[in-house]
Amino acid sequence: MVEFGHEFRRKHFPLIEKDVVPINHGSFGVTPSSVIEYQKQRMEEEEKYTDAFFSLNSTEKYVEQLKQLGSYMGVDYRNFALVTNATTAVNAVLRSLPWDFSKDKILFHSTTYQACANTVRFLKDYFKLQYDVVELQYPLEDDEVLELFEKKLSTGEYKMCLFDMITSMPGVKLPYQQLISLCQKYNVWSLIDGAHAAGQVDLSFLDRLKPDFMTTNLHKWLFVPKTCAMLYVNPKHHDLIQTFPVSWSYGMKLIESPSTSQEVQHNENLLINKFMFVGTATYAQVLSVSEALKFRSDVCGGEDNIRKYQYDLQKRAIEQVKKVFGPGSESLQNSTGSLNPPGLFNVSLPFAEEYMPVLRNLQDDFGYFRVFKYKCDRKMLAENKAYAPFVIHNGKIWVRFSVNLYNELDDYSAGAASVKSVMEQVLHTELENLKLKA
Numbered sequence: 001m002v003e004f005g006h007e008f009r010r011k012h013f014p015l016i017e018k019d020v021v022p023i024n025h026g027s028f029g030v031t032p033s034s035v036i037e038y039q040k041q042r043m044e045e046e047e048k049y050t051d052a053f054f055s056l057n058s059t060e061k062y063v064e065q066l067k068q069l070g071s072y073m074g075v076d077y078r079n080f081a082l083v084t085n086a087t088t089a090v091n092a093v094l095r096s097l098p099w100d101f102s103k104d105k106i107l108f109h110s111t112t113y114q115a116c117a118n119t120v121r122f123l124k125d126y127f128k129l130q131y132d133v134v135e136l137q138y139p140l141e142d143d144e145v146l147e148l149f150e151k152k153l154s155t156g157e158y159k160m161c162l163f164d165m166i167t168s169m170p171g172v173k174l175p176y177q178q179l180i181s182l183c184q185k186y187n188v189w190s191l192i193d194g195a196h197a198a199g200q201v202d203l204s205f206l207d208r209l210k211p212d213f214m215t216t217n218l219h220k221w222l223f224v225p226k227t228c229a230m231l232y233v234n235p236k237h238h239d240l241i242q243t244f245p246v247s248w249s250y251g252m253k254l255i256e257s258p259s260t261s262q263e264v265q266h267n268e269n270l271l272i273n274k275f276m277f278v279g280t281a282t283y284a285q286v287l288s289v290s291e292a293l294k295f296r297s298d299v300c301g302g303e304d305n306i307r308k309y310q311y312d313l314q315k316r317a318i319e320q321v322k323k324v325f326g327p328g329s330e331s332l333q334n335s336t337g338s339l340n341p342p343g344l345f346n347v348s349l350p351f352a353e354e355y356m357p358v359l360r361n362l363q364d365d366f367g368y369f370r371v372f373k374y375k376c377d378r379k380m381l382a383e384n385k386a387y388a389p390f391v392i393h394n395g396k397i398w399v400r401f402s403v404n405l406y407n408e409l410d411d412y413s414a415g416a417a418s419v420k421s422v423m424e425q426v427l428h429t430e431l432e433n434l435k436l437k438a
């Protein structure tokens with residue numbers, strides 16, 4: 001039986017510097033060194049005879065990766081495109097659909113990842129696409145989340161709903177399957193941001209529930225090298241969707257009444273042919289998808305084994321962090337325990353009443369929050385080498401921790417101590433500054 005924890009880290013993640021406490025897998029992902037070695041070999045292959053690589057073999061190799069991913073996830077690979085990252089996938093969808101700017105409206109939630117929400121804001125500012133926001137203040141029961149969405153969706157005002165499977169900050173799971181059904185009930189297109197999904201939750205629902213669009217990073221939790229994400233497109237939209245940036249495949253259309261087997265194949269492979277070459281870029285990480293999947297099944301013992309280790313460690317890690325953070329510290333959870341995916345949990349950092357003015361500023365002034373966060377991040381990253389992101393949400397400071405196969409309980413003692421001491425120092429300085437200004 002494979003032993004996870006620090007021995008696993010030494011063996012499979014030796015590239016992580018020895019004095020780093022890696023408690024933030026969620027932001028960018030960390031790749032096993034065997035997969036990185038495989039990726040390097042693919043890069044070398046590209047250089048041996050570049051013309052032949054790109055002109056003769058790249059399509060077949062790309063399709064082979066899609067097939068392996070499809071069979072791993074239990075989804076038809078012809079509904080997949082491989083792109084650089086989740087932000088690019090969201091842009092591909094939002095910026096290639098034929099909106100009616102005189103009336104179309106998008107719904108997203110207040111905790112949407114800012115880069116994706118900004119893409120909608122860009123479409124509003126430049127083209128007058130309308131949007132509306134569902135306010136989510138955690139902790140929330142799944143039913144409460146659904147009620148808040150349904151209240152908006154049932155008005156019939158929306159063309160599309162953009163929602164997360166697992167939100168970034170705080171790191172919480174949404175009832176995404178029910179949200180897909182809600183969108184379908186009210187005839188609203190779903191665009192699902194599953195940036196944290198692959199490698200944390202099962203995705204076989206895609207072909208069953210058939211949302212309109214969904215993306216997931218493969219470089220975060222699936223151990224594929226950076227940068228690689230999957231975009232799922234419902235077959236009914238293969239014709240509509242365009243690559244981002246718009247490129248060679250623009251004008252490639254669905255044949256309306258295919259009569260030959262070639263025409264049928266053209267239609268079935270439309271999404272693949274649109275996205276397989278957008279502009280010159282290395283295929284090295286894309287061609288390493290299969291190696292990452294092999295690592296997960298052969299070395300890690302498969303998805304259930306991986307998740308079991310994460311959930312077991314998560315349970316103990318929450319208690320450990322609460323102990324370090326001190327009295328009043330809470331885990332962000334609802335009554336059914338549905339908020340935490342296997343690899344993420346959030347714990348509140350209590351602070352003394354005297355810091356309330358700083359907290360209010362952090363909550364009300366995003367510019368101030370950014371500067372404050374930069375000060376904290378720099379200390380955690382450069383001085384302590386133990387970094388966890390935090391957010392001010394619903395009147396509390398929530399710190400997000402990640403759990404992966406290379407972690408052990410003492411990572412969370414060291415990580416929580418780093419966050420607590422840095423934040424207390426910076427809060428103190430900020431309070432002094434406010435007093436001086438008053």
Ligand SMILES: Cc1ncc(COP(=O)(O)O)c(C=O)c1O
Nearest residue numbers: 027085086087113167168193195
């Ligand atoms: C919910 C969510 N969406 C989108 C992204 C963007 O991912 P990327 O930077 O790989 O595009 C992230 C990154 O953390 C995320 O958490």
